[in-house]
Amino acid sequence: xxxxxxxxxxxxxxxxxxxxxxxxxxxxxxxxxxxxxxxxxxxxxxxxxxxxxxxxxxxxxxxxxxxxxxxxxxxxxxxxxxxxxxxxxxxxxxxxxxxxxxxxxxxxxxxxxxxxxxxxxxxxxxxxxxxxxxxxxxxxxxxxxxxxxxxxxxxxxxxxxxxxxxxxxxxxxxxxxxxxxxxxxxxxxxxxxxxxxxxxxxxxxxxxxxxxxxxxxxxxxxxxxxxxxxxxxxxxxxxxxxxxxxxxxxxxxxxxxxxxxxxxxxxxxxxxxxxxxxxxxxxxxxxxxxxxxxxxxxxxxxxxxxxxxxxxxxxxxxxxxxxxxxxxxxxxxxxxxxxxxxxxxxxxxxxxxxxxxxxxxxxxxxxxxxxxxx
Numbered sequence: 001x002x003x004x005x006x007x008x009x010x011x012x013x014x015x016x017x018x019x020x021x022x023x024x025x026x027x028x029x030x031x032x033x034x035x036x037x038x039x040x041x042x043x044x045x046x047x048x049x050x051x052x053x054x055x056x057x058x059x060x061x062x063x064x065x066x067x068x069x070x071x072x073x074x075x076x077x078x079x080x081x082x083x084x085x086x087x088x089x090x091x092x093x094x095x096x097x098x099x100x101x102x103x104x105x106x107x108x109x110x111x112x113x114x115x116x117x118x119x120x121x122x123x124x125x126x127x128x129x130x131x132x133x134x135x136x137x138x139x140x141x142x143x144x145x146x147x148x149x150x151x152x153x154x155x156x157x158x159x160x161x162x163x164x165x166x167x168x169x170x171x172x173x174x175x176x177x178x179x180x181x182x183x184x185x186x187x188x189x190x191x192x193x194x195x196x197x198x199x200x201x202x203x204x205x206x207x208x209x210x211x212x213x214x215x216x217x218x219x220x221x222x223x224x225x226x227x228x229x230x231x232x233x234x235x236x237x238x239x240x241x242x243x244x245x246x247x248x249x250x251x252x253x254x255x256x257x258x259x260x261x262x263x264x265x266x267x268x269x270x271x272x273x274x275x276x277x278x279x280x281x282x283x284x285x286x287x288x289x290x291x292x293x294x295x296x297x298x299x300x301x302x303x304x305x306x307x308x309x310x311x312x313x314x315x316x317x318x319x320x321x322x323x324x325x326x327x328x329x330x331x332x333x334x335x336x337x338x339x340x341x342x343x344x345x346x347x348x349x350x351x352x353x354x355x356x357x358x359x360x361x362x363x364x365x366x367x368x369x370x371x372x373x374x
Contacts, residue, residue: 005192009192013237014240016138019141020137021133033066033121033122034065035066037067037124039078040072040078041078042126043081046078046127048129049126049128050069063136068089068115069082069088070090070108090115092107096111096114096308104215106217113205114309115318117318119204123201135241138152141239142239151203152203153195157243175196189228197220209303214260252282259278260297264299276294277295278295279291279292
């Protein structure tokens with residue numbers, strides 16, 4: 001490990017037990033915290049995640065000001081379960097519908113900037129099993145106690161169930177096979193980040209709104225690399241949350257994730273994506289059959305460059321318009337509210353960033369757009 005990385009690792013690595021929620025509340029000083037859960041067909045887990053965190057960090061110790069589930073078009077009972085557990089549930093497609101919509105995790109996170117009011121946003125995946133309040137207090141701790149910290153990434157053990165038993169650290173295959181080699185090769189200052197693709201992280205709105213958001217699985221590595229440019233290594237921190245249990249995807253699905261991560265990283269090296277597809281093979285009927293699938297590579301621009309966002313921030317609240325109301329459940333015939341994807345018109349692709357884009361114009365270039373009238 002490089003000496004500068006070793007020093008960062010020692011200074012900026014924390015454990016969740018280092019932060020007491022009551023002490024964090026006392027030092028919050030008016031800072032608003034939004035907890036955001038991107039979700040897609042997570043009816044079996046989202047209720048427990050929302051209920052546990054709401055009970056501990058809204059009702060018992062009011063450290064979190066709002067819990068928002070941004071749904072990417074679930075066809076199961078995810079939205080109803082989340083709402084019954086106490087979350088404000090929004091359809092990503094109905095948050096600023098004039099900007100268009102394309103399903104994807106990064107899209108949901110980008111849209112959450114328009115529909116939340118927190119000075120700090122905490123992102124937690126909705127597929128977690130046995131989540132505890134330390135997931136949030138651990139991520140908030142460095143941000144609430146050190147103003148020089150801009151982003152806090154989680155790390156943890158990730159057990160993987162196999163045919164022969166449970167591999168204690170068998171999860172995180174895309175991290176070990178794709179993300180970590182890329183970061184060590186091209187962004188060695190990030191080589192000390194234990195879980196660069198962790199879905200649990202927290203950051204200050206003032207920086208998130210200045211970043212482009214990859215719409216798909218590349219969002220985590222994209223935010224990490226871009227914040228290194230924007231805040232420097234000392235502006236990043238990480239916290240040990242112990243153990244993370246969640247559902248796992250097949251190798252075929254992980255390959256799509258790996259392709260998105262790779263292409264997001266290559267774009268930040270100034271390399272154009274020439275073919276945003278992935279061809280995979282499976283044996284069927286005694287022969288290998290190919291299947292070509294699209295890989296999500298386009299990106300949303302920095303929120304601060306979007307007039308709708310700037311107007312909403314000027315008024316001092318969420319800017320999601322009608323999408324700030326809870327949405328309905330597609331399994332109840334629409335009785336509890338409008339379904340995701342039925343609101344608004346606009347270009348279905350919305351404003352995106354595609355093609356070859358220098359890093360300087362992606363981040364620092366936001367200023368020239370901000371000078372234009374909304």
